[in-house]
Amino acid sequence: MTSDDSLVTSRDRRIGRILLNRPKALNALTLPMIRDCTRALHDWAEDPHVHAVVIGGAGDRAFCAGGDIRALRDARVSGDQAFVDSFFAEEYALNLLIATYPKPCIALIDGLCMGGGIGVSVHAPYRVATEQAAFAMPETAIGFFPDIGATFFLPRFPGELGTYLGLTGTRMTGADAVHAGFATHFTPRARLADATAALARDGIAALAAFDETLPGFSLAPHRTAIDRCFAADTVAEIVARLSEEDADWSRAALKALRAASPSALHWTLRSLRRGRDLTLKQALEAEFALTRTTMAHPDFTEGVRAMVVDKDRSPRWQPARIEDVDPAAIDALFLG
Numbered sequence: 328m329t330s331d332d333s334l335v336t337s338r339d340r341r342i343g344r345i346l347l348n349r350p351k352a353l354n355a356l357t358l359p360m361i362r363d364c365t366r367a368l369h370d371w372a373e374d375p376h377v378h379a380v381v382i383g384g385a386g387d388r389a390f391c392a393g394g395d396i397r398a399l400r401d402a403r404v405s406g407d408q409a410f411v412d413s414f415f416a417e418e419y420a421l422n423l424l425i426a427t428y429p430k431p432c433i434a435l436i437d438g439l440c441m442g443g444g445i446g447v448s449v450h451a452p453y454r455v456a457t458e459q460a461a462f463a464m465p466e467t468a469i470g471f472f473p474d475i476g477a478t479f480f481l482p483r484f485p486g487e488l489g490t491y492l493g494l495t496g497t498r499m500t501g502a503d504a505v506h507a508g509f510a511t512h513f514t515p516r517a518r519l520a521d522a523t524a525a526l527a528r529d530g531i532a533a534l535a536a537f538d539e540t541l542p543g544f545s546l547a548p549h550r551t552a553i554d555r556c557f558a559a560d561t562v563a564e565i566v567a568r569l570s571e572e573d574a575d576w577s578r579a580a581l582k583a584l585r586a587a588s589p590s591a592l593h594w595t596l597r598s599l600r601r602g603r604d605l606t607l608k609q610a611l612e613a614e615f616a617l618t619r620t621t622m623a624h625p626d627f628t629e630g631v632r633a634m635v636v637d638k639d640r641s642p643r644w645q646p647a648r649i650e651d652v653d654p655a656a657i658d659a660l661f662l663g
């Protein structure tokens with residue numbers, strides 16, 4: 328267990344339980360948490376008394392707000408590339424371990440779930456979202472790109488929904504997250520403790536009783552327009568198509584794209600298109616390679632400063648406009 332209990336593992340009858348336990352930091356994943364989570368999963372894979380693993384977050388504000396991007400920014404600023412490499416390599420290895428785990432893994436997602444939090448839930452075969460859950464891949468807002476296997480799973484969401492979510496960082500409710508593919512089950516927060524107890528008593532079969540009637544998909548009326556706009560091959564063309572729409576969703580999308588790092592939008596679109604043809608393992612390898620470039624770019628340190636450290640929400644991107652990103656420089660990143 329981590330020295331400060333930021334990751335708590337326990338056994339309860341048939342299940343192993345993992346609790347992300349940094350509620351004041353919205354359970355954001357640190358490297359020690361990633362290491363402890365990995366160790367517990369390896370131990371339980373060999374333990375015949377453990378039939379399934381349940382992962383959840385402490386408190387009611389967040390399942391997990393993402394990776395510990397403050398620590399990544401600090402490492403970047405002090406030139407500690409070894410920390411940056413260890414963080415991403417071990418985080419992505421954990422994502423793959425969850426995807427290939429020999430026993431059922433169940434994520435209980437209540438509250439905010441973003442970035443690295445999606446990475447430790449979306450690859451599990453069972454993902455229960457509550458009516459208080461909020462899902463997002465908001466990396467372009469901090470000068471980064473959707474990683475943790477997002478370049479594998481977002482292109483597999485219906486139509487161009489994944490391109491829309493990955494570029495704009497739009498938040499989804501728990502119910503919408505089931506429609507999109509982030510989650511598989513929908514259960515009210517008030518029943519989560521019962522669900523955990525039932526899983527411990529009866530194993531994975533208990534989960535069927537915790538899948539309540541799903542409200543309709545709030546984006547259903549916009550699906551055709553989303554697919555039309557986000558099927559474009561360049562960020563500039565996506566912006567042009569959105570500008571032709573006259574709807575609240577398209578205005579919000581444009582606003583998000585204008586606020587995001589222009590470089591990050593280009594990395595993201597190229598990565599999502601490439602990910603269509605990759606396996607999860609290949610996608611994670613490609614993402615790791617891309618972290619080298621993106622972490623060296625000034626937009627990451629500036630984005631984390633503006634959104635998380637100083638919280639002024641006014642990043643100064645370099646370059647500042649989508650049309651000023653050099654296409655040849657982006658192409659060079661995606662060769663080979």
Ligand code: QUE
Nearest residue numbers: 352355392393394395442465466468634
């Ligand atoms: C975009 C992001 C992240 C974000 C804010 C954004 C992100 C992330 C965090 C975060 C939140 C709380 C913490 C923390 C990090 O915020 O990925 O350490 O305590 O992890 O606008 O992508």
